[in-house]
Amino acid sequence: MEYLSTRDKTLRKSAAQAITMGLSRDGGLFTPVTFPSLSALEVETLCGMPYRKRAAYVMGKFLEEFRPEELNLFAKNAYGPDRFDHPDVAPLHKMDKRTWCLELWHGPTSAFKDMALQMLPQLLSASLRLTGEKKTACILAATSGDTGKAAMEGFADVDQTRILVFYPENGVSEIQKLQMVTQEGANVGVCAVKGNFDDAQNGVKRIFSDEALREQLAGRGYFLSSANSINWGRILPQVVYYISAYCDLLNAKEIKLGEPVNFCVPTGNFGNILACYYAKRMGLPVGKLICASNCNDVLTEFIRTGVYDRNREFHTTMSPSMDILISSNLERLLFDLSGGNDERVREYMDQLAETGRYEITPGMKKRLQEVFYGGFCSEEETASTIDMLYKYDYLIDTHTAVAAKVLTDYRHETGDKTPAVFVSTASPYKFGDSVLGSIGETPAEDSLERIAQMERVTGVRAPARLAGLKGKEIRFHDVTEKELMAEKVLEFLR
Ligand SMILES: *Cc1c(COP(=O)(O)O)cnc(C)c1O
Numbered sequence: 493m494e495y496l497s498t499r500d501k502t503l504r505k506s507a508a509q510a511i512t513m514g515l516s517r518d519g520g521l522f523t524p525v526t527f528p529s530l531s532a533l534e535v536e537t538l539c540g541m542p543y544r545k546r547a548a549y550v551m552g553k554f555l556e557e558f559r560p561e562e563l564n565l566f567a568k569n570a571y572g573p574d575r576f577d578h579p580d581v582a583p584l585h586k587m588d589k590r591t592w593c594l595e596l597w598h599g600p601t602s603a604f605k606d607m608a609l610q611m612l613p614q615l616l617s618a619s620l621r622l623t624g625e626k627k628t629a630c631i632l633a634a635t636s637g638d639t640g641k642a643a644m645e646g647f648a649d650v651d652q653t654r655i656l657v658f659y660p661e662n663g664v665s666e667i668q669k670l671q672m673v674t675q676e677g678a679n680v681g682v683c684a685v686k687g688n689f690d691d692a693q694n695g696v697k698r699i700f701s702d703e704a705l706r707e708q709l710a711g712r713g714y715f716l717s718s719a720n721s722i723n724w725g726r727i728l729p730q731v732v733y734y735i736s737a738y739c740d741l742l743n744a745k746e747i748k749l750g751e752p753v754n755f756c757v758p759t760g761n762f763g764n765i766l767a768c769y770y771a772k773r774m775g776l777p778v779g780k781l782i783c784a785s786n787c788n789d790v791l792t793e794f795i796r797t798g799v800y801d802r803n804r805e806f807h808t809t810m811s812p813s814m815d816i817l818i819s820s821n822l823e824r825l826l827f828d829l830s831g832g833n834d835e836r837v838r839e840y841m842d843q844l845a846e847t848g849r850y851e852i853t854p855g856m857k858k859r860l861q862e863v864f865y866g867g868f869c870s871e872e873e874t875a876s877t878i879d880m881l882y883k884y885d886y887l888i889d890t891h892t893a894v895a896a897k898v899l900t901d902y903r904h905e906t907g908d909k910t911p912a913v914f915v916s917t918a919s920p921y922k923f924g925d926s927v928l929g930s931i932g933e934t935p936a937e938d939s940l941e942r943i944a945q946m947e948r949v950t951g952v953r954a955p956a957r958l959a960g961l962k963g964k965e966i967r968f969h970d971v972t973e974k975e976l977m978a979e980k981v982l983e984f985l986r
Contacts, residue, residue, distance in 0.1 A: 493556055495522040495724060498827040499841065501834045507555045508619035511612075511725040512629070514718030515700055519841070520834070522724045523824050528553040530735065530774040532749055539739040543581035544571045546739065547611070547732045553774075554728055555615075557622060566618075570610035570729075575600055577955065582607065582733040584740050585886065590911045591899070592746075593892070594737050594755075601671060602919035602955045603813070604764065605642035611729040612719060613646045613653065619725075620652055627710065629717045630985055631655040632699060634692035636760060636813045637664035638918065640682065641671040643719040648677030655719070656681040656984045658692045661971060663812055666939035667922055667958065674964040681984045683970040685977065688806055690817055695977040696720070705978055714985050721763030722820050730767030735776055737913055747911055752779035754912040756899040758891040759783050759791060760814040762821035764915065769825065769863065779910045784898035785868040786811045791819060795866030798857035800840075801849040809871060810926035811890040813918070818844070829856045865906070867898035878920075878930035887952050890923045892916040893930075921946060921954045 495510040497503040499520030505513065510522035530553075538546050544567035552563050571581045578598040585593040599606025616629060631653060633643045640657035647655040657672060661684040664672075672682045685692045699705060700716060709716065721727060734755065741747045755778060757765040765783055772778035785791050786809045794800045802817040809815055823837060829852070830836045836853075843850040852860070869877070877893040877900075888896065895914040902908065920927045924942040928935040933949055936942045940962045943954050972980050 493528070493554055494525045496525050497521070497834070498523055498823050499834055499838045501832060506557060506622075507724070508557055508622040511615050511619040511723065512623055512625060512717060514716075514720075514723045519701065520837070521722050521821070521824050523827055524554060527770065527773045530776060535735070535739065535742070535749065535776070538735065539743050543736055544568050546736050547571065547729065550732045550735055551728055558618060562618060566611060566614040569614060575606075575610055580740070582736055584737055584744075584913065585916075587884075587886070590909065592737075592741070592911075592913045593886070593888070593896075593916050594733065594913050595916045596733060597916060597919045597922075599642070600645050600957055601638065601642045602922050602958055603638035603642060604915070604917040605638045606645070607733060608721075608726045608729040609639070609642040609646040609719065612723065612725040613650045615725040616717065617650060617652065625715070627713050627715045629653045630709070630714045630981070631717050631719045632696050632981065633657045633719045634689065634696040635659045635664070636689040636815060637668040638813050638922075639720065641668065641675065644672065644675040644677065644680045644682070647719070648675065648680055650679070654679045654681070654714070654985065656683065656981060658683050658685050658696060658977060658980075660684070660688045660692050661686055663688050663808065663815060665812060665923055665925065667924065667961070668812075670939065670961050670964075673966050673968045674961065675967065682968040683972055683977075683980050685972055685974050687974040688808075689815060690806070691974045693720070693818070693820070695974050699978050699981060702978060705981070708982070709985060712985055720820070721761050727763060727767050727770070727821070730764060731771050731774070734768045734771040734778070738776055741911070750777055752777045752910055754779045754782060754908065754910045756782035756784055756895045756902065756912060756914040758811065758814060758895040758915060758917055759785055760816040760819065762791070762819035762825065764917070766821045766824055772863070773828070780902070780908065781864050782899060782902050782912075783864055783866045784895040785866070786814050786874065786894050787868060787870055788815050788817060789868035790817050791822075792866040792868040794822075795860060795864050798854070798860070799849065799851045800844065802844070803848045810874060810923065811894055813891055814894065826852070826856070829859050865902050867901050869894040869897040873897050875926070875930035878927055879932065882931045882950070887920045887927070887950055888916060889918040889920040890926050890930075891918050919955050919958070920952070921958050
């Protein structure tokens with residue numbers, strides 16, 4: 493299967509090339525030229541498989557140049573019991589007769605990013621072999637909190653790779669920061685940026701398009717690659733859990749084969765929900781895709797009006813992984829909605845860069861609204877949703893709460909009774925401060941003490957890796973101005 497750039501569809505790459513490069517040189521995102529289909533019979537077959545087999549099977553449809561045994565091995569490594577603390581890997585929690593919560597945080601860093609970032613390093617290593625690349629890949633990642641840690645955890649001590657992570661100095665939770673600055677591994681680096689997530693992400697994008705820097709690094713034996721969700725190797729493993737959730741609902745006899753299921757996804761960079769859209773494109777019976785935002789509601793407005801406008805106040809919220817005003821992966825959706833019109837995508841992206849705004853055509857808007865619903869959730873609503881579900885004996889984090897609330901709103905507004913899954917993207921322990929506050933407790937000052945406090949109060953066991961942060965050595969202290977990120981890269985790759 494070939495991959496094209498969303499900004500130039502004549503530019504074609506193999507999967508291995510697309511994964512190695514991360515971002516196309518023209519700034520576009522690599523997207524499959526066609527979508528393989530998933531038949532009802534295949535869905536039935538997948539029902540009889542464990543998660544790792546489902547992953548290898550689904551990914552194999554997009555990665556023809558990789559051997560099936562190889563993909564099976566990768567999936568076994570990525571989703572094994574030493575990495576995931578739940579035998580189902582991505583289990584469904586039943587809320588009521590027609591509502592489930594898909595828990596995607598049972599991996600090593602307790603956020604859904606592990607679902608992809610336990611896989612990507614293996615795909616990248618194999619891609620380097622397939623393309624004959626001899627240089628070392630330097631992974632640059634901008635993180636709103638969870639990507640950075642999950643990427644480092646996935647890439648730590650992987651051959652022929654280095655990884656440098658930038659995070660907004662005051663834009664991540666204490667636990668997230670602690671997870672990052674204590675990361676082990678000889679090939680990892682972490683640096684805070686004075687600014688917000690968009691500043692960090694734009695800084696990384698600038699570095700990627702800096703040809704002079706590229707040459708300088710090539711001279712030192714490095715090339716730059718990305719672990720952000722712009723990399724196809726990040727999106728693909730995420731397609732799997734939507735298909736897997738559907739299989740689990742079938743296995744539990746909650747739905748019939750072919751019956752549509754709605755998914756509500758807490759959204760930031762539009763990677764997670766895009767993967768759901770791709771599962772639908774393959775033929776999975778997905779009904780409505782509900783895009784849930786916090787009060788950074790640029791996507792809600794976009795879905796409702798067809799106007800994307802980032803010229804608005806940036807809010808720091810208790811769901812920081814969704815504090816994003818430029819959702820990079822939306823570009824892949826635009827490409828698809830426009831019927832593969834690369835020229836139009838380029839125009840929109842130029843307008844976004846120049847004025848911070850673009851408006852899609854009426855035809856695209858119609859297709860967008862047929863599939864997507866957009867809603868957002870205030871800080872108060874996030875807190876009250878956590879509190880309400882806790883009273884029903886289910887503890888969720890702030891990001892998951894946004895999805896739960898927007899799903900409720902969607903059902904009230906539309907009366908749609910289709911079975912629905914809302915996606916849980918982080919363990920409540922990752923955002924203990926806000927979660928404890930939401931259930932009426934006064935959170936302990938110290939973020940590690942809060943973990944113990946939360947266990948005492950709720951009786952829900954903390955993920956072992958988070959509890960284990962206590963007493964870990966802090967390895968990284970670097971902070972940089974956003975204009976000086978390239979210098980940090982040069983320093984890191986001295
Ligand atoms: C990254 C992240 C999100 C947003 O996912 P996108 O793929 O960027 O839309 C939501 N919740 C949590 C906890 C995350 O880490």
